[in-house]
Amino acid sequence: MSEQIVDDFYSARNLLYLGAYPQALSALSQFTHLSGALELEHKSLLYRAYLGQGNYAMVLEEIPATTTDLTLQAIRQLTLLKQQTSDDSHSAIIEKVEGLIAESNDLQNTTFVAVAAQILIICGRHEAALKMLALQPRNLECVAMTVVAYLSINRVDLAQKLTAKLRTWAEDAPIAQLAEAWAALFVGGPKYNEAFYIFEELAQASSVSTARLLTAxxxxxxxxxxxxxxxxxxxxxxxxxxxxxxxxxxxxxxxxxxxxxxxxxxxxxxxxxxxxxxxxxxxxxxxxxxxxxxxxxxxxx
The missing domain is CATH 1.25.40.10 (Tetratricopeptide repeat domain)
Structure with missing residues:
Protein backbone atom coordinates (compact mmCIF):
# COMPACT_ATOMS: atom_id res chain seq x y z
CA MET A 1 0.00 0.00 0.00
CA SER A 2 1.56 3.28 -1.09
CA GLU A 3 1.95 6.26 1.23
CA GLN A 4 -0.30 8.26 -1.10
CA ILE A 5 -3.14 5.77 -0.71
CA VAL A 6 -2.64 5.57 3.06
CA ASP A 7 -2.83 9.36 3.31
CA ASP A 8 -5.92 9.64 1.11
CA PHE A 9 -7.74 6.85 2.92
CA TYR A 10 -6.85 8.54 6.21
CA SER A 11 -8.34 11.78 4.92
CA ALA A 12 -11.50 10.06 3.66
CA ARG A 13 -11.92 8.23 6.95
CA ASN A 14 -11.64 11.46 8.95
CA LEU A 15 -14.18 13.15 6.67
CA LEU A 16 -16.50 10.21 7.29
CA TYR A 17 -16.16 10.59 11.06
CA LEU A 18 -16.92 14.32 10.82
CA GLY A 19 -20.06 13.68 8.78
CA ALA A 20 -18.61 15.21 5.60
CA TYR A 21 -20.00 12.48 3.40
CA PRO A 22 -19.84 14.21 -0.02
CA GLN A 23 -16.22 15.19 0.62
CA ALA A 24 -15.39 11.64 1.73
CA LEU A 25 -16.95 10.24 -1.45
CA SER A 26 -14.98 12.74 -3.50
CA ALA A 27 -11.72 11.71 -1.83
CA LEU A 28 -12.50 8.05 -2.53
CA SER A 29 -13.59 8.55 -6.13
CA GLN A 30 -10.02 8.98 -7.40
CA PHE A 31 -9.20 5.30 -6.75
CA THR A 32 -10.29 3.02 -9.57
CA HIS A 33 -7.84 0.13 -9.81
CA LEU A 34 -7.62 -1.48 -6.40
CA SER A 35 -7.56 -5.12 -5.39
CA GLY A 36 -7.53 -7.36 -2.35
CA ALA A 37 -7.65 -5.80 1.12
CA LEU A 38 -7.22 -2.34 -0.35
CA GLU A 39 -10.32 -2.73 -2.51
CA LEU A 40 -12.32 -3.97 0.49
CA GLU A 41 -11.26 -1.02 2.61
CA HIS A 42 -12.22 1.34 -0.20
CA LYS A 43 -15.65 -0.31 -0.57
CA SER A 44 -16.24 -0.23 3.17
CA LEU A 45 -15.55 3.49 3.38
CA LEU A 46 -17.61 4.13 0.27
CA TYR A 47 -20.69 2.29 1.53
CA ARG A 48 -20.44 3.85 4.97
CA ALA A 49 -20.39 7.31 3.39
CA TYR A 50 -23.49 6.48 1.35
CA LEU A 51 -25.08 5.08 4.51
CA GLY A 52 -24.33 8.36 6.28
CA GLN A 53 -26.18 10.17 3.50
CA GLY A 54 -29.19 7.96 4.01
CA ASN A 55 -28.81 6.14 0.68
CA TYR A 56 -29.99 2.87 2.21
CA ALA A 57 -31.50 1.38 -0.95
CA MET A 58 -28.29 1.78 -2.91
CA VAL A 59 -26.15 0.19 -0.19
CA LEU A 60 -28.53 -2.76 0.13
CA GLU A 61 -28.61 -3.18 -3.64
CA GLU A 62 -24.82 -3.23 -3.96
CA ILE A 63 -24.20 -5.44 -0.92
CA PRO A 64 -26.30 -8.58 -1.53
CA ALA A 65 -27.65 -10.62 1.35
CA THR A 66 -25.54 -13.52 0.07
CA THR A 67 -22.19 -11.74 0.41
CA THR A 68 -19.65 -13.83 2.28
CA ASP A 69 -17.45 -10.90 3.30
CA LEU A 70 -18.00 -10.25 7.01
CA THR A 71 -17.27 -6.52 6.84
CA LEU A 72 -19.67 -5.87 3.99
CA GLN A 73 -22.28 -8.06 5.66
CA ALA A 74 -21.91 -6.01 8.86
CA ILE A 75 -22.38 -2.79 6.87
CA ARG A 76 -25.48 -4.32 5.28
CA GLN A 77 -26.89 -5.15 8.71
CA LEU A 78 -26.18 -1.61 9.96
CA THR A 79 -28.04 -0.27 6.93
CA LEU A 80 -31.01 -2.54 7.66
CA LEU A 81 -30.97 -1.42 11.29
CA LYS A 82 -31.13 2.24 10.34
CA GLN A 83 -33.84 1.56 7.76
CA GLN A 84 -36.08 -0.79 9.77
CA THR A 85 -38.67 0.32 12.29
CA SER A 86 -39.83 -2.73 14.25
CA ASP A 87 -38.35 -4.52 17.25
CA ASP A 88 -38.76 -7.82 15.40
CA SER A 89 -36.44 -6.67 12.62
CA HIS A 90 -33.94 -5.47 15.24
CA SER A 91 -33.95 -8.94 16.82
CA ALA A 92 -33.23 -10.54 13.45
CA ILE A 93 -30.36 -8.13 12.85
CA ILE A 94 -28.86 -8.81 16.27
CA GLU A 95 -29.09 -12.56 15.64
CA LYS A 96 -27.38 -12.12 12.28
CA VAL A 97 -24.58 -9.95 13.71
CA GLU A 98 -23.96 -12.35 16.59
CA GLY A 99 -23.66 -15.11 13.98
CA LEU A 100 -21.13 -13.05 12.02
CA ILE A 101 -19.08 -12.45 15.18
CA ALA A 102 -19.10 -16.15 15.99
CA GLU A 103 -18.07 -16.90 12.40
CA SER A 104 -15.03 -14.60 12.63
CA ASN A 105 -12.10 -16.53 14.05
CA ASP A 106 -9.81 -13.76 15.30
CA LEU A 107 -11.72 -10.46 14.99
CA GLN A 108 -8.63 -8.71 13.65
CA ASN A 109 -10.58 -6.79 11.00
CA THR A 110 -10.97 -3.45 12.75
CA THR A 111 -13.70 -2.14 10.42
CA PHE A 112 -15.81 -5.24 11.03
CA VAL A 113 -15.31 -4.90 14.80
CA ALA A 114 -16.23 -1.20 14.78
CA VAL A 115 -19.36 -1.64 12.65
CA ALA A 116 -20.56 -4.76 14.48
CA ALA A 117 -19.98 -3.01 17.82
CA GLN A 118 -21.96 0.01 16.61
CA ILE A 119 -24.92 -2.25 15.86
CA LEU A 120 -24.68 -3.92 19.27
CA ILE A 121 -24.55 -0.55 21.03
CA ILE A 122 -27.60 0.76 19.15
CA CYS A 123 -29.46 -2.41 20.13
CA GLY A 124 -28.44 -2.13 23.79
CA ARG A 125 -25.94 -5.01 23.80
CA HIS A 126 -23.22 -2.93 25.44
CA GLU A 127 -21.43 -5.76 27.25
CA ALA A 128 -21.01 -7.75 24.04
CA ALA A 129 -19.82 -4.63 22.19
CA LEU A 130 -17.25 -3.77 24.87
CA LYS A 131 -15.94 -7.33 24.95
CA MET A 132 -15.31 -7.26 21.21
CA LEU A 133 -13.89 -3.72 21.14
CA ALA A 134 -11.39 -4.65 23.87
CA LEU A 135 -9.62 -6.81 21.28
CA GLN A 136 -8.59 -3.64 19.38
CA PRO A 137 -7.10 -1.29 22.02
CA ARG A 138 -4.90 0.56 19.50
CA ASN A 139 -7.39 1.16 16.71
CA LEU A 140 -8.73 4.71 16.81
CA GLU A 141 -12.25 3.95 15.65
CA CYS A 142 -12.64 1.00 18.00
CA VAL A 143 -11.41 3.06 20.94
CA ALA A 144 -13.81 5.88 20.04
CA MET A 145 -16.63 3.33 19.81
CA THR A 146 -15.65 2.09 23.26
CA VAL A 147 -16.09 5.65 24.54
CA VAL A 148 -19.55 5.71 22.95
CA ALA A 149 -20.42 2.42 24.67
CA TYR A 150 -19.30 3.72 28.08
CA LEU A 151 -21.27 6.94 27.66
CA SER A 152 -24.33 4.95 26.58
CA ILE A 153 -24.34 3.15 29.94
CA ASN A 154 -23.47 6.34 31.88
CA ARG A 155 -19.94 5.23 32.76
CA VAL A 156 -18.54 8.70 32.18
CA ASP A 157 -15.63 7.92 34.51
CA LEU A 158 -14.42 5.10 32.28
CA ALA A 159 -14.96 7.20 29.16
CA GLN A 160 -12.81 9.99 30.63
CA LYS A 161 -10.04 7.57 31.58
CA LEU A 162 -10.04 6.17 28.08
CA THR A 163 -9.95 9.58 26.36
CA ALA A 164 -7.09 10.65 28.66
CA LYS A 165 -5.15 7.55 27.64
CA LEU A 166 -6.05 8.12 24.00
CA ARG A 167 -4.63 11.64 24.20
CA THR A 168 -1.17 10.21 24.95
CA TRP A 169 -0.86 8.49 21.58
CA ALA A 170 -3.43 10.06 19.23
CA GLU A 171 -4.04 13.58 20.44
CA ASP A 172 -4.25 15.15 16.97
CA ALA A 173 -6.50 12.53 15.38
CA PRO A 174 -9.97 13.99 14.65
CA ILE A 175 -11.82 10.95 15.97
CA ALA A 176 -9.82 11.11 19.22
CA GLN A 177 -10.81 14.76 19.58
CA LEU A 178 -14.43 13.87 18.88
CA ALA A 179 -14.35 11.22 21.60
CA GLU A 180 -12.91 13.73 24.06
CA ALA A 181 -15.64 16.25 23.19
CA TRP A 182 -18.38 13.63 23.60
CA ALA A 183 -17.09 12.76 27.07
CA ALA A 184 -16.85 16.46 27.98
CA LEU A 185 -20.50 16.96 27.04
CA PHE A 186 -21.53 14.19 29.43
CA VAL A 187 -19.46 15.68 32.27
CA GLY A 188 -21.04 19.11 31.85
CA GLY A 189 -20.32 22.31 33.77
CA PRO A 190 -17.12 23.98 32.57
CA LYS A 191 -16.63 21.06 30.19
CA TYR A 192 -19.40 22.42 27.92
CA ASN A 193 -17.10 25.22 26.80
CA GLU A 194 -14.25 22.76 26.34
CA ALA A 195 -16.43 20.55 24.13
CA PHE A 196 -17.55 23.58 22.11
CA TYR A 197 -13.97 24.62 21.36
CA ILE A 198 -13.02 21.09 20.29
CA PHE A 199 -15.94 20.90 17.85
CA GLU A 200 -15.17 24.40 16.60
CA GLU A 201 -11.50 23.59 16.02
CA LEU A 202 -12.43 20.43 14.14
CA ALA A 203 -14.71 22.40 11.83
CA GLN A 204 -12.04 25.04 11.21
CA ALA A 205 -9.18 22.58 10.76
CA SER A 206 -11.08 20.39 8.32
CA SER A 207 -12.65 23.33 6.47
CA VAL A 208 -15.96 21.46 6.53
CA SER A 209 -18.90 22.70 8.56
CA THR A 210 -21.06 19.59 8.55
CA ALA A 211 -24.55 19.10 9.95
CA ARG A 212 -23.02 16.80 12.55
CA LEU A 213 -20.49 19.36 13.78
CA LEU A 214 -23.00 22.22 13.69
CA THR A 215 -25.43 20.15 15.77
CA ALA A 216 -22.70 19.35 18.28
Whole structure:
Protein backbone atom coordinates (compact mmCIF):
# COMPACT_ATOMS: atom_id res chain seq x y z
CA MET A 1 0.00 0.00 0.00
CA SER A 2 1.56 3.28 -1.09
CA GLU A 3 1.95 6.26 1.23
CA GLN A 4 -0.30 8.26 -1.10
CA ILE A 5 -3.14 5.77 -0.71
CA VAL A 6 -2.64 5.57 3.06
CA ASP A 7 -2.83 9.36 3.31
CA ASP A 8 -5.92 9.64 1.11
CA PHE A 9 -7.74 6.85 2.92
CA TYR A 10 -6.85 8.54 6.21
CA SER A 11 -8.34 11.78 4.92
CA ALA A 12 -11.50 10.06 3.66
CA ARG A 13 -11.92 8.23 6.95
CA ASN A 14 -11.64 11.46 8.95
CA LEU A 15 -14.18 13.15 6.67
CA LEU A 16 -16.50 10.21 7.29
CA TYR A 17 -16.16 10.59 11.06
CA LEU A 18 -16.92 14.32 10.82
CA GLY A 19 -20.06 13.68 8.78
CA ALA A 20 -18.61 15.21 5.60
CA TYR A 21 -20.00 12.48 3.40
CA PRO A 22 -19.84 14.21 -0.02
CA GLN A 23 -16.22 15.19 0.62
CA ALA A 24 -15.39 11.64 1.73
CA LEU A 25 -16.95 10.24 -1.45
CA SER A 26 -14.98 12.74 -3.50
CA ALA A 27 -11.72 11.71 -1.83
CA LEU A 28 -12.50 8.05 -2.53
CA SER A 29 -13.59 8.55 -6.13
CA GLN A 30 -10.02 8.98 -7.40
CA PHE A 31 -9.20 5.30 -6.75
CA THR A 32 -10.29 3.02 -9.57
CA HIS A 33 -7.84 0.13 -9.81
CA LEU A 34 -7.62 -1.48 -6.40
CA SER A 35 -7.56 -5.12 -5.39
CA GLY A 36 -7.53 -7.36 -2.35
CA ALA A 37 -7.65 -5.80 1.12
CA LEU A 38 -7.22 -2.34 -0.35
CA GLU A 39 -10.32 -2.73 -2.51
CA LEU A 40 -12.32 -3.97 0.49
CA GLU A 41 -11.26 -1.02 2.61
CA HIS A 42 -12.22 1.34 -0.20
CA LYS A 43 -15.65 -0.31 -0.57
CA SER A 44 -16.24 -0.23 3.17
CA LEU A 45 -15.55 3.49 3.38
CA LEU A 46 -17.61 4.13 0.27
CA TYR A 47 -20.69 2.29 1.53
CA ARG A 48 -20.44 3.85 4.97
CA ALA A 49 -20.39 7.31 3.39
CA TYR A 50 -23.49 6.48 1.35
CA LEU A 51 -25.08 5.08 4.51
CA GLY A 52 -24.33 8.36 6.28
CA GLN A 53 -26.18 10.17 3.50
CA GLY A 54 -29.19 7.96 4.01
CA ASN A 55 -28.81 6.14 0.68
CA TYR A 56 -29.99 2.87 2.21
CA ALA A 57 -31.50 1.38 -0.95
CA MET A 58 -28.29 1.78 -2.91
CA VAL A 59 -26.15 0.19 -0.19
CA LEU A 60 -28.53 -2.76 0.13
CA GLU A 61 -28.61 -3.18 -3.64
CA GLU A 62 -24.82 -3.23 -3.96
CA ILE A 63 -24.20 -5.44 -0.92
CA PRO A 64 -26.30 -8.58 -1.53
CA ALA A 65 -27.65 -10.62 1.35
CA THR A 66 -25.54 -13.52 0.07
CA THR A 67 -22.19 -11.74 0.41
CA THR A 68 -19.65 -13.83 2.28
CA ASP A 69 -17.45 -10.90 3.30
CA LEU A 70 -18.00 -10.25 7.01
CA THR A 71 -17.27 -6.52 6.84
CA LEU A 72 -19.67 -5.87 3.99
CA GLN A 73 -22.28 -8.06 5.66
CA ALA A 74 -21.91 -6.01 8.86
CA ILE A 75 -22.38 -2.79 6.87
CA ARG A 76 -25.48 -4.32 5.28
CA GLN A 77 -26.89 -5.15 8.71
CA LEU A 78 -26.18 -1.61 9.96
CA THR A 79 -28.04 -0.27 6.93
CA LEU A 80 -31.01 -2.54 7.66
CA LEU A 81 -30.97 -1.42 11.29
CA LYS A 82 -31.13 2.24 10.34
CA GLN A 83 -33.84 1.56 7.76
CA GLN A 84 -36.08 -0.79 9.77
CA THR A 85 -38.67 0.32 12.29
CA SER A 86 -39.83 -2.73 14.25
CA ASP A 87 -38.35 -4.52 17.25
CA ASP A 88 -38.76 -7.82 15.40
CA SER A 89 -36.44 -6.67 12.62
CA HIS A 90 -33.94 -5.47 15.24
CA SER A 91 -33.95 -8.94 16.82
CA ALA A 92 -33.23 -10.54 13.45
CA ILE A 93 -30.36 -8.13 12.85
CA ILE A 94 -28.86 -8.81 16.27
CA GLU A 95 -29.09 -12.56 15.64
CA LYS A 96 -27.38 -12.12 12.28
CA VAL A 97 -24.58 -9.95 13.71
CA GLU A 98 -23.96 -12.35 16.59
CA GLY A 99 -23.66 -15.11 13.98
CA LEU A 100 -21.13 -13.05 12.02
CA ILE A 101 -19.08 -12.45 15.18
CA ALA A 102 -19.10 -16.15 15.99
CA GLU A 103 -18.07 -16.90 12.40
CA SER A 104 -15.03 -14.60 12.63
CA ASN A 105 -12.10 -16.53 14.05
CA ASP A 106 -9.81 -13.76 15.30
CA LEU A 107 -11.72 -10.46 14.99
CA GLN A 108 -8.63 -8.71 13.65
CA ASN A 109 -10.58 -6.79 11.00
CA THR A 110 -10.97 -3.45 12.75
CA THR A 111 -13.70 -2.14 10.42
CA PHE A 112 -15.81 -5.24 11.03
CA VAL A 113 -15.31 -4.90 14.80
CA ALA A 114 -16.23 -1.20 14.78
CA VAL A 115 -19.36 -1.64 12.65
CA ALA A 116 -20.56 -4.76 14.48
CA ALA A 117 -19.98 -3.01 17.82
CA GLN A 118 -21.96 0.01 16.61
CA ILE A 119 -24.92 -2.25 15.86
CA LEU A 120 -24.68 -3.92 19.27
CA ILE A 121 -24.55 -0.55 21.03
CA ILE A 122 -27.60 0.76 19.15
CA CYS A 123 -29.46 -2.41 20.13
CA GLY A 124 -28.44 -2.13 23.79
CA ARG A 125 -25.94 -5.01 23.80
CA HIS A 126 -23.22 -2.93 25.44
CA GLU A 127 -21.43 -5.76 27.25
CA ALA A 128 -21.01 -7.75 24.04
CA ALA A 129 -19.82 -4.63 22.19
CA LEU A 130 -17.25 -3.77 24.87
CA LYS A 131 -15.94 -7.33 24.95
CA MET A 132 -15.31 -7.26 21.21
CA LEU A 133 -13.89 -3.72 21.14
CA ALA A 134 -11.39 -4.65 23.87
CA LEU A 135 -9.62 -6.81 21.28
CA GLN A 136 -8.59 -3.64 19.38
CA PRO A 137 -7.10 -1.29 22.02
CA ARG A 138 -4.90 0.56 19.50
CA ASN A 139 -7.39 1.16 16.71
CA LEU A 140 -8.73 4.71 16.81
CA GLU A 141 -12.25 3.95 15.65
CA CYS A 142 -12.64 1.00 18.00
CA VAL A 143 -11.41 3.06 20.94
CA ALA A 144 -13.81 5.88 20.04
CA MET A 145 -16.63 3.33 19.81
CA THR A 146 -15.65 2.09 23.26
CA VAL A 147 -16.09 5.65 24.54
CA VAL A 148 -19.55 5.71 22.95
CA ALA A 149 -20.42 2.42 24.67
CA TYR A 150 -19.30 3.72 28.08
CA LEU A 151 -21.27 6.94 27.66
CA SER A 152 -24.33 4.95 26.58
CA ILE A 153 -24.34 3.15 29.94
CA ASN A 154 -23.47 6.34 31.88
CA ARG A 155 -19.94 5.23 32.76
CA VAL A 156 -18.54 8.70 32.18
CA ASP A 157 -15.63 7.92 34.51
CA LEU A 158 -14.42 5.10 32.28
CA ALA A 159 -14.96 7.20 29.16
CA GLN A 160 -12.81 9.99 30.63
CA LYS A 161 -10.04 7.57 31.58
CA LEU A 162 -10.04 6.17 28.08
CA THR A 163 -9.95 9.58 26.36
CA ALA A 164 -7.09 10.65 28.66
CA LYS A 165 -5.15 7.55 27.64
CA LEU A 166 -6.05 8.12 24.00
CA ARG A 167 -4.63 11.64 24.20
CA THR A 168 -1.17 10.21 24.95
CA TRP A 169 -0.86 8.49 21.58
CA ALA A 170 -3.43 10.06 19.23
CA GLU A 171 -4.04 13.58 20.44
CA ASP A 172 -4.25 15.15 16.97
CA ALA A 173 -6.50 12.53 15.38
CA PRO A 174 -9.97 13.99 14.65
CA ILE A 175 -11.82 10.95 15.97
CA ALA A 176 -9.82 11.11 19.22
CA GLN A 177 -10.81 14.76 19.58
CA LEU A 178 -14.43 13.87 18.88
CA ALA A 179 -14.35 11.22 21.60
CA GLU A 180 -12.91 13.73 24.06
CA ALA A 181 -15.64 16.25 23.19
CA TRP A 182 -18.38 13.63 23.60
CA ALA A 183 -17.09 12.76 27.07
CA ALA A 184 -16.85 16.46 27.98
CA LEU A 185 -20.50 16.96 27.04
CA PHE A 186 -21.53 14.19 29.43
CA VAL A 187 -19.46 15.68 32.27
CA GLY A 188 -21.04 19.11 31.85
CA GLY A 189 -20.32 22.31 33.77
CA PRO A 190 -17.12 23.98 32.57
CA LYS A 191 -16.63 21.06 30.19
CA TYR A 192 -19.40 22.42 27.92
CA ASN A 193 -17.10 25.22 26.80
CA GLU A 194 -14.25 22.76 26.34
CA ALA A 195 -16.43 20.55 24.13
CA PHE A 196 -17.55 23.58 22.11
CA TYR A 197 -13.97 24.62 21.36
CA ILE A 198 -13.02 21.09 20.29
CA PHE A 199 -15.94 20.90 17.85
CA GLU A 200 -15.17 24.40 16.60
CA GLU A 201 -11.50 23.59 16.02
CA LEU A 202 -12.43 20.43 14.14
CA ALA A 203 -14.71 22.40 11.83
CA GLN A 204 -12.04 25.04 11.21
CA ALA A 205 -9.18 22.58 10.76
CA SER A 206 -11.08 20.39 8.32
CA SER A 207 -12.65 23.33 6.47
CA VAL A 208 -15.96 21.46 6.53
CA SER A 209 -18.90 22.70 8.56
CA THR A 210 -21.06 19.59 8.55
CA ALA A 211 -24.55 19.10 9.95
CA ARG A 212 -23.02 16.80 12.55
CA LEU A 213 -20.49 19.36 13.78
CA LEU A 214 -23.00 22.22 13.69
CA THR A 215 -25.43 20.15 15.77
CA ALA A 216 -22.70 19.35 18.28
CA UNK A 217 -21.88 23.05 18.57
CA UNK A 218 -25.58 23.82 19.05
CA UNK A 219 -25.89 21.24 21.83
CA UNK A 220 -23.01 22.93 23.65
CA UNK A 221 -24.70 26.31 23.24
CA UNK A 222 -28.00 24.98 24.61
CA UNK A 223 -26.24 23.60 27.67
CA UNK A 224 -24.70 27.05 28.14
CA UNK A 225 -28.21 28.60 27.87
CA UNK A 226 -27.18 30.48 24.72
CA UNK A 227 -30.35 29.57 22.88
CA UNK A 228 -30.37 32.09 19.98
CA UNK A 229 -26.86 30.99 19.00
CA UNK A 230 -27.92 27.35 19.28
CA UNK A 231 -30.96 27.91 17.09
CA UNK A 232 -28.88 29.68 14.44
CA UNK A 233 -26.44 26.76 14.33
CA UNK A 234 -29.25 24.23 14.05
CA UNK A 235 -30.96 26.13 11.24
CA UNK A 236 -27.64 26.24 9.40
CA UNK A 237 -27.33 22.48 9.94
CA UNK A 238 -30.87 22.01 8.62
CA UNK A 239 -29.90 23.80 5.42
CA UNK A 240 -27.09 21.29 4.93
CA UNK A 241 -29.27 18.25 5.65
CA UNK A 242 -33.01 18.76 6.01
CA UNK A 243 -33.58 15.12 7.04
CA UNK A 244 -30.82 14.71 9.62
CA UNK A 245 -32.65 13.23 12.66
CA UNK A 246 -30.25 14.66 15.23
CA UNK A 247 -30.69 18.16 13.79
CA UNK A 248 -34.47 17.80 13.91
CA UNK A 249 -34.48 16.34 17.44
CA UNK A 250 -32.39 19.21 18.73
CA UNK A 251 -34.58 21.74 16.93
CA UNK A 252 -37.55 20.34 18.88
CA UNK A 253 -35.60 20.75 22.13
CA UNK A 254 -34.42 24.25 21.21
CA UNK A 255 -37.96 25.26 20.20
CA UNK A 256 -39.17 24.22 23.64
CA UNK A 257 -36.39 26.10 25.40
CA UNK A 258 -37.11 29.27 23.43
CA UNK A 259 -40.91 28.97 23.80
CA UNK A 260 -41.56 28.75 20.08
CA UNK A 261 -45.18 28.42 18.89
CA UNK A 262 -46.66 24.95 19.17
CA UNK A 263 -46.92 24.61 15.38
CA UNK A 264 -43.15 25.15 15.05
CA UNK A 265 -42.38 22.38 17.51
CA UNK A 266 -44.98 20.10 15.95
CA UNK A 267 -43.53 20.65 12.48
CA UNK A 268 -40.01 19.69 13.55
CA UNK A 269 -41.33 16.66 15.46
CA UNK A 270 -43.40 15.54 12.48
CA UNK A 271 -40.33 15.81 10.23
CA UNK A 272 -38.30 13.80 12.74
CA UNK A 273 -40.89 11.03 12.98
CA UNK A 274 -40.99 10.79 9.20
CA UNK A 275 -37.19 10.81 8.79
CA UNK A 276 -36.34 8.50 11.69
CA UNK A 277 -39.31 6.83 13.41
CA UNK A 278 -37.01 4.80 15.67
CA UNK A 279 -34.79 7.72 16.74
CA UNK A 280 -34.20 7.53 20.53
CA UNK A 281 -35.85 10.94 21.00
CA UNK A 282 -39.02 9.75 19.24
CA UNK A 283 -39.09 6.41 21.09
CA UNK A 284 -38.58 8.11 24.47
CA UNK A 285 -41.28 10.69 23.74
CA UNK A 286 -43.78 8.05 22.65
CA UNK A 287 -43.02 6.00 25.77
CA UNK A 288 -43.62 9.00 28.01
CA UNK A 289 -46.84 9.85 26.14
CA UNK A 290 -48.11 6.30 26.69
CA UNK A 291 -47.18 6.42 30.38
CA UNK A 292 -48.95 9.76 30.79
CA UNK A 293 -52.10 8.45 29.07
CA UNK A 294 -52.08 5.34 31.29
CA UNK A 295 -51.78 7.43 34.47
CA UNK A 296 -54.47 9.85 33.31
CA UNK A 297 -56.80 6.94 32.54
CA UNK A 298 -56.28 5.48 36.02
CA UNK A 299 -56.88 8.80 37.74
CA UNK A 300 -60.06 9.47 35.78
CA UNK A 301 -61.48 6.00 36.36
Missing amino acids: LAVCKMHLAQYPEAEALLLEALEKDSNDPDVLANLVVCANLTSKPLETKSRYLSQLKHAAPTHPFVVDLETKDAEFDAIAARLSA
